[in-house]
Amino acid sequence: MLKLYFFIGLICSVKSDTDETCPSFTRLSFHSAVVGTGLNVKLMLYTRKNLTCAQVINSTVFGNLNVTKKTTFVVHGFRPTGSPPVWMEDLVQSLLSVEDMNVIVVDWNRGATTVIYNHASSKTRKVAVVLKNFIDQMLVEGASLDNIYMIGVSLGAHISGFVGKMYNGQLGRITALGYKEPLGNIDFYPNGGLDQPGCPKTILGGMQYFKCDHQRSVYLYLSSLRENCTITAYPCDSYRDYRNGKCVDCGMPQKESCPLLGYYADNWKAYLKQKDPPMTKAFFDTADEKPFCIYHYFVDIITWNKNIRRGSITIKLTDRAGNTTESKINHEPATFQKYHQVSLLARFNQDLEKVAAISLVFSTGSTIGPKYKLRILRVKLRSLSHPERPPLCRYDLVLMENTETVFRPILCPKLQM
Known part of the structure; x- marks a missing residue:
């Protein structure tokens, strides 16, 4: 479910120091999802200088973007109702709390909002091209591909992958949230990668029945950014072998450490030592509610x-x-x-x-x-x-x-x- 691969609009207008207009994530209605929307990509920059008030940026207006620092792109996915992702603000603030970086929210809600999934997926490559053009300009200004990190959720993971392919796998890191098959250097499978504890098991659970399991990947990633929850995963061939205790040697004394889920996954020594590390599956279990630690x-x-x-x-x-x-x-x-x-x-x-x-x-x-x-x-x-x-x-x-x-x-x- 969780994958890790090592593998425009309004400008914030300032009238005075006390009268500032902050752009917000595009909010659409279910009506827009029914009739469909044309693609428009808005890039919103957050840094420690503007933690709560985003700056809309583009290839010619960088705002507070410091190209010498890590830049993390957060890319959402399919939005069948047009509403903003409920986790977005929390993720942005949590990322900036652990590291002084640039966080760019890729708002392509005008394009992702539709009741027909294929209509949204058909626009992902176009979004990737927009991001490629922006990153190209960052490189001109002195940025490094090693400092580019992309976090993609659902169709946002596809977009991140397309961008990575355009750079021949040279981006610093991609984290993709929301796919079952192994794709990355390390793929994380919470609770085996299927039904998640605490999520409704029947349609009587309403909308949560359709999105809870899928969305859990985001909340598990968020938990890795909080000091009170470190989720350890165990490299293994299967969930059954993990549950039977056959794959926990990395947790033993005098052994190499186990990989950690989420933000700090790239600290795992086993693949950092290698130039082209092999694909690894890692399994773990979670609790049924936040912060999910076991x-x-x-x-x-x-x-x-x-x-x-x-x-x-x-x-x-x-x-x-x-x-x-x-x-x-x-x-x-x-x-x-x-x-x-x-x-x-x-x-x-x-x-x-x-x-x-x-x-x-x-x-x-x-x-x-x-x-x-x-x-x-x-x-x-x-x-x-x-x-x-x-x-x-x-x-x-x-x-x-x-x-x-x-x-x-x-x-x-x-x-x-």
Whole structure:
């Protein structure tokens, strides 16, 4: 869903220092979407000098644009109702809060507003040509392609790709939000890249049913710009392998760091070391509401049942203040064999720094028939999100099926593997 590729109008008129007119994003009606609109591209510049009042710029009027700094183009997509993107202002302000740069909003709402998707998509190459002409002038004034960054949403991602192709892949960076197939040097797949938690599952959810999953990519990117949420992704061949804990080596001590979702994705060492890095898929899970962060733990269980047991584990953590967070590891049954360690990937919505109590529930999923016991020789909890934290252990437990067992963990012996 999220892709990362390393791969005109009104001019702001100033009457006086206290009487300034600020241009705004084009706002159209549903009527305009029905009758259709002709293409018009408006470039609106924001910098730390004009955080809230945009300057309309073009190839001859640069305003506050400083070509020696990074320039980030934000390109929206299909607008079936004509309204401005609700996330645009937040994204602009968040980008400027993390880096002193030029942010240019590419307003092509007159062209994107239509109820017929193909009509909007047919205009994307024309928008790309407008941007190419503008960037060419930036280069004349001393800008560098390495300092050009494009963030495209939906059809805006297509536009960004077209611009990148016009420069033979020499743009500094492209982030495309809203496509399933792998296209970039690194492609991020939240929750497998399909249905997103917290989004309506049926048409009864109204308009959110149609746009929530698609729009989630933007809000996940936004979360990467906030200090309280760092979303880690795990390079993997498939979502299933990730969920089964087969692709989290990058989160282990003494290993190379994992890629981060969003703005800081290009800090990942694995592909920065290479001139032409290979394509990589990265998977991760999210919570169902902002800021969407998930905290990963491994739950290592060694059992001593004589017979094989298959089932799922629910684990709940509680800190000293009584805060709790729970993870149901039930995407597929785990197989517990005598003296064999099973490592389960648990995902929690909260990060509890000091765990005071742990509870476990074992279930085979059966509602009738006998209840089984899971005899645990050792259970160990280790944080992937914070590998520096010491792992917690407990020994000699017996879990009755569908019955919560609560215990206080102890620090694992340092020599224990």
